[in-house]
Amino acid sequence: MHIAFLLYNAYGIGGTIRSTVNLSGALAAAGHTVEIVSVHRTRDDLRLELRPGVRTRALVECRRDAPGYDGGHPRTAEPTGMWEDSGVSNGPLAPTRLTDERVAEYLRRTEADVVIGTRPVINGYLERYGRSRYLRVGQEHLTHDFHNPRLREDQKAAFAGLDALVTVSEADAVRYREMLPGADTRVLCIPNAVPAVPVSPSEGDSKTIVAAGRLIPVKRYDRLVRAFAKVAAERPDWTLRLYGRGPRAASLRSLIDELGLYNRVRLMGAVTPIETEWAKGAVAAVSSDGESFGMTIVEAMHCGVPVVSTDCPLGPGEIITHGRDGLLVPLDGGEDAFAEALLQLIDDDERRRAMGRAARETARAYDPERIAARYIRLMEELGAARRRGPARRLRGALAGYRAWRGSRRGPVDSADSGAPAPRARAAATADGSVAVRLATADLPDAPLELVLRLRKDPGERQVVLPLPAGRDATDGWIEVVLRRSEHRLPEGRWDLYTAPRGTARRRRVRAELVEQAALVTLEPRVDENGVSAWVPYTTSEGNLSVRTWLRPAHAEVEHVEVGEEAVVVTVVVHGAVPGPDAVVLAASREDADRDFTAAVRPLAGSRFTVSLPYAGALARRSAEHDLWDLRLLPAPGAEPVPIGRIGGDSADRRKTDVYPAVELPHPGRGTTRIRPYVTFRNELALSARDIEPPGDA
Template identity: 65%
Template sequence: MKIAFLLYNAYGIGGTIRSTANLSAALAEAGHTVEIASVYRSRTEPRIDFGRGVRITPLIDWRKDAPGYEGGHPRLAEPTDMWPDPGVSNGPLAPTRLTDERVSAYLRETDAHVVIGTRPVLNGYLDRYGRRDYLRIGQEHVTLDLHTDQLAADQNAALAGLDAFVTVSEADARHYRRTLPDVATRILCVPNAVPAPEVSPSDLASKTVVAAGRLIPVKRYDRLIRAFAKVAAERPDWHLRLYGRGRNADALRRLVQELGLYNRVRLMGAVTPIETEWAKGAIAAVSSDTESFGMTIVEAMHCGVPVVATDCPYGPGEIITHGRDGLLVPLEGGEDAFADALLQLIDDEERRRAMGRAALETVRRYAPAAIAGRYLELIAELAAERGIRLPAAGAPAPRPRTLGDRLRSAVRALRPGRRSAPAPARPAARWTPTAHARATADGGLVVRVATAGMPHREHDLVLRLRKDEEGRSVRVPLPARDQAVDGRVEAVVERSAHTLAEGRWDAYVVPRGGQGRGRRVAAALVETAALVPLPPRSGADGVTSWVPYTTADGNLSVRTWLRPQHAEVEQVEVGEAAATVTARLYGVEAGPEAAVVAVSRQAEAYDFQAPVQALPDGRVSVTLPYDDVLARRSVEHDLWDLRLVPAPGAARVPLGRIGGDSADRRKTDTFPELEFAHADRGATRVKPYVTFRGELALSAKDRADEADGAAEAPGA
């Protein structure tokens, strides 16, 4: 049986795309032919893995650097005949006459037995252009309440012409049935499929609250941040991480700074896969006013993390059993009730761990195979009612029905932007090693390389220092293919056995004894949860830290620091006239005349310094007056690097953040900027910031100059 999904843009990372990928992979695993018809193709490869055997067929090529780019197509200037769907109609990929033509052609010509629409406008196309000789199923990934009145009316009219309409919560299905009592379409709930990740479950010891989702008003991350302010006042050793992107990002960052939480709350940006980040949490938080399903809840539970969620319509109460695998907070309780719930789990480690174990049991019912089974049952029932004969799993898809159909299919295959996204199978010579990497509790690295496609010879894992004139590398043997466990062979880069120079080390697989570059290792998954509480390591070779990460190209690298001495910044407190920095010293002690020197990148004449105060436990504090910064302004953007001088004449020691699990803190560790009047340069914005080397610096720039970090060296 062939099942086709209509997605608007399969190349993004939203919840609808993730749930479709999970379901389509499970259906393909069950022996069915699965196709994703993506209205737009915005990049060469999908950002989410749709699974082996799932074909992606783009309808419009929107890759500006691709030969088939259709941005100049004349039909783009003509309005769509379909009713508007604000979720896409107000964006850069708004429907046009070209969209109408491509989607309608696909629906007329497809050889699928079942076509499933995944958003309102696609359900509208399915109703208007879908054929009656295949089953047409619409999905609701939001809720009826969240649609505008017009969109709800348009989609409700369309779903009356479909065979079934599937919501992701029982409450929403009931709402639709009450709203449409005379509609014969089967309306039912089938929750999203959420697979168990390969990551190790959280040990729940990180003292970190994690939240993830789109940064939009309905998610109410402002409520979460304000609640966490109350938590931080009582438990100052706990932190909050917020993952995602969206139009509220700047407002949320301002709120964090206004509440003085910038040392406790980090906006992490969008991360995929997200499961590695859930595993870093001791508690997961969902603060929404409404949740159509709550995929993030299930994802967190899969990592053994209990969830504190608002008891909002519709999803959380259908997933969480209050007091067993998480806590439900009444919406009317606001931020105070949410803070109280967080504190309950923070203060009761035994209860938190019991809930984490229960969460792992709860999420079994959302396994993709189980959800795929429910869809297959629905499809079988609908086919029996309609008298449609469906082939068994594994049966080949039928050829187009007539000569005209076959000719149209051939023409479709030649259209720009209509080819399947996956590249043809590579020959053995083009094998690309793929690895699952994991940081160990002592800061070392385990790399498990998949053996699928690996040539039958011995190999080594090689870490090679990027842009190194000396050509330094570390080589660790990989076991032979016949020693693979679960299809992978494992190499361990032990922290105690290797000294890695500061920089970025790229991973390769090289034939044993070979001297060539070998093949670059693609990162399937990189786990760094063990590094969250880990400080820099101080030993005979200096102060070191290793952080494995996935590069922008999807490859495995390790960011390393190696310094004779180091001052790890713990807090930066921005006052009205100065910034006070607290740091812990490694490999060095501060004498009575210790100072922090602000080293100007413009000229030595603009340097200044401030005295250091010794604190208990090897920590120091220094206050940097902004008057000293303003008095030394010289160009549009002045920059100073901060260095500790532990005693007169001693070597300068960098202040920065190199411990923990972050390879690059420039966008996550941000501090408030203040504006001052300057006699010569006018309005001046001053702030501390973290450089690409993980070091703390000071910035002073003209307000008109928006190129913050203009003097920064290139990043990773």
């Protein structure tokens, strides 16, 4: 069969897109012709990896610098003739008359045997402009009750004209059957496809709670943060990470600061693939008021992480078996009940690990191959019903599809075009080494080397590791380990390449997966070479690199407290011993005459705390924006020791380790905003910035 998925915008990483990519890959692997059709194209490439055999196309070009850009098309100024879909109608990609025409043309000309719609407006187009020569299947990725009354009525009319409606929960299927009495449309539940990504499962000992999803009101991350505040009061060694982006980011940041949790709760931004981050957690948390399905629940389960979730409509209760693979918390219990559930798993190591093992078993039911088999069975049954009715047959379409591609509108991508860059899966090991696995399918049949080059290095320093021969591959992958015990990597960013042995013909290595879970609780390494840390990571271009630190001594930040009169920093010193006259130097980036110091107070072991009064910075202000780097001077005349956070799993903490600001009056510069912040070297600094022009205070 030729199966087409019609998405509004396939160039993101939301749940509908992820589930479509997962299902389309499994259908292609089962021998079907599959295409993902995006109404809009907003990026050069999809952000998610497609499996072989899945093709993409787009109908409306939204990239301003691309040939055929449709932004100036006169039809974009004309209103759509389709009913309003509140999820997109008020956004930057709101439907227009051009949208109507392009979708209608596609649905008129496609040679697909089955077209699957993925959101309300798409299902409306599918009913209005679709053809009886192919099966028309609508998907409901939200819930009936999520939509406003007007949209429910519009969808009701659309669904009645389709061959089938697929919901992602059984409860919602029941609701839609009640809504469509007497309709010929077949209504059933097939949950989302969620693959098991080849990530090592969580060990369950990271003392980290992980949550992921769009930062929107229904997810109720405010409930989770408030619940964690209660957890933090009793278990001060646990932390919370929130992954995702959305309109509630600023309000969540304010709540975190208000509750004094900025050392313990981090907004991590959007990360893909997310499974590497689930594997860093000991507990996963879902705090929503409603979930149509709960892909994040299954993703976390695949990684061996038990889930604490609100027992909200509709999905969580159909996925989680309370007490076996997770805990369900009544919605009316609020943040207190959620905190209590988190503490149950935090305080019982064996129960937490047993639930993690059970979660992996539960997640197997959502493997894409199993979900694809259910879709194939549905399509076969719908096709058989048609053949028993009026003589309308499904058409085999590959030749017609190719002919149509030659006259299509809009840009086309091919998942299998061009020579791929070498794919790599990297993983940090327990001792901080980096294991790199390369896909042999992407490598030439010749002796090869893995080359690490220090970025922007005048000396062009590099490390060369011979790669095993392809015949030594395991499941199509060869592995080489960059061992901490064998290599001393100077501080910086090391980019990875493959090259034929003995040549300079390098090819950049693309990161498919980078596992950092082993680093979450790992301290910087101290040996005869100094203090060091390595973090493998994916660059913004999708390539594999390793961030390294190497210095004679280092002061690792444990805690930062932003008070009313001073910022107090607690650190542990590696590679040096602070003496009785040790101070912290705030070194001005503009003028050494504006430096100032503060005495340290020793704590147990090699730890100390220091209080940096804001008055010291205010008295030395000289520009619109003044900056001071913080350094430890272990003794008078000693070399300065950087203060920062290089341990753990983060190559760049600037956006995740964020501290609140204090606003204070300055006699000559108006109001000053003072804030401790993390630099691009993961070091701690102090910022003082004008927020009112002088004379306007």
